[in-house]
Amino acid sequence: MIYNLDFVGKRKLFFGISVLLIIAGVVSLFVQQLNLGIDFVSGTRLDISMGKRVNIEESKKTLTELGYENPNARVGGKKSDVLIFRTSETITPAKISKVEDAFNKQFATKVSIQSQVVDPVIGRELARNAIIATLLACVAIVIYVSIRFEHRFAVAAVVTLFYDALFTIGIFSIFQIEVDVVFIAAILTIIGYSINDTIVIFDRIRENFQKLQPKKWDELSDMVNESIRQTLVRSINTVVTVLLAALALVILGGESIRNFSLALIMGLISGAYSSIFIASQIWVVWTWRSMKKKSVSA
């Protein structure tokens, strides 16, 4: 079944699909931006665990009585037992105790509260710092891969890595899934996978290139197709194993880790897709061009 798939022949189709996906993400980023979590917006977030189902109307009333007008509150948690309340005010620990007392009294329960007070400057600094660190990491990858492989592999790998990061960020923007600091860790993980995945395929392409010494376009594209086919089972199996881990985290992991795992799943699929349909294709097109140039000048 997989022995006659022509990846290189369909490259224009997949380039098209990839570009469309990225454009959709970028448009969404411009139009509706990201749904930024508390880490990037100033104020306070309280996660109030009720120990039972949240009565949102009563909860809002209680918050209003505490002096928070028109509270921005929603229900979260696996059993709908967590009230998530966000405000642009800073809620001090003393005030949090008041909230706790009021909820204990109102709902005859023992609530536990997780609080987060944020200066948005810090979250933005962290994001900016992560972006700069990632860019420098990319430069290092380009240098290392250029030395071990060659520059065409290096550039194709880094383009792919950007694609995966942008794809995941785009999806989060399109579906307005909340983005917090842990999301940065997810993007870093995705980049880690993406580079790992791409290098393995490139390694096979390099090996076959030296073995077969393709001269014509057909030989070159067959060689790349063959390399992808040879590594395909590995690509699929690796993604399946890691997806198993990520899926378990989405289904069973707590609230805090769910968005992280979602990002991971999208990034993993994107990473497997892009190393075959983007990285390898960029390399084959670029290599063919330089081969033609060389033969013309020769």
Add this chain to the structure above:
Amino acid sequence: MKVKRGRIVIFIILSVIILGTVLATTETIWGRITKGLDLQGGFEVLYQAAPNQKVNTDILNQTASAIRNRIDILGVTEPDITVEPPNRIRVQIAGVKDQKKARDIIGKPAQLTFRDPTGKKILLKGTELKPDSAKVGYDQNNQPVVEIQLTNAKKFEQITRKYIGQSMPIYLDENQLSAPTIVQAIPGGRAQISGQESPEAAQDLASLLNAGALPIKLTEIQSYAVDASLGEEALKDSLKAGAYAVLAIFIFVIGYYRLPGLVAVITLIAYGYLVLLVFDALNMTLTLPGLAAFILGIGIAVDANIIMNERIREELRYGKSVRTAVKIGSKRSFLTIIDAHVTTIVAAGLLFYFGTAAVKGFSVSLIAGIIVSLLTAVALSRIMVNLLVQSNLMNKPSWFNVKEDEISDL
């Protein structure tokens, strides 16, 4: 071919040692690892030096050690205090019961001052307190007081002489603690701070004074507090998820790769165990981003096994004997795996060097994971597969999930 039992025995002994060590000691090691506050409850506060004061890395370090002294008052173990130049200090404490009290104690500058009757002019600063001299005592009305001793007794005597008959209020930062009236000049440099609500409050103040004042004034710019029960729940959920995930991965790997799959599972167990050991040895805190890197590490370790096994199966399909296929497959896949690992280490190293806080935590765990993966998924895996193959017992391609009709006749 003759079956070499010795190799099989070595394989079994090796497996038993690995699994036995893991079963016997994992719980202890897991207990020793500091869990981040997102997994255990606790809080994090990011302090920034208030503007208009001199701040440099030295002063920040002094402040950090003063904060550490104060946290000792709370009796909490292993607080995580990081100086983030130019002007910030991050304090993370897991497992504190009374977070409000903790934050009060940590963030106060706790500058003790003796002032003139108007309360405006500072006569004497608490930095001139004798080390560890503050203690709780009781006055003639049996009310708790804090007794302190000053290093410069003469200066204190002169000041008290000057203000005989007037009050000389004692301030902690901008709060007036008490305003004793000076009846006579006080020799010996001893003073009492009355007006304590309870013996406990008096003890807290005494401890705070002994811990020393903070060299600079700090403001809380960010905080994050997780209720202990919520943190526990997050950890329980993650562990449960992790257990199911690991089980699913094991079933998949053994189901697909058969014999080498079993080896992969043993090396993965060793991988998880060694990463925990590294966390313990380096005193690293396990947080959600760290957990993320751990999952990435599992993926990379599984991948190394998969790459090698796919390569072996490929050689088997070309009609090679199991022994030759394993030899060639391990050799050919080696450089691939090294390149993939090194590229990721290079990236993680730079993230570590340039990143802060969460990014740093992530990259440290990732680097640890990759190095351990090289040891287990690459070295240990090869040793174990070779033991099995050289025993001549497992010499059929079907042990590697390669069917007879897949093998080409060439």
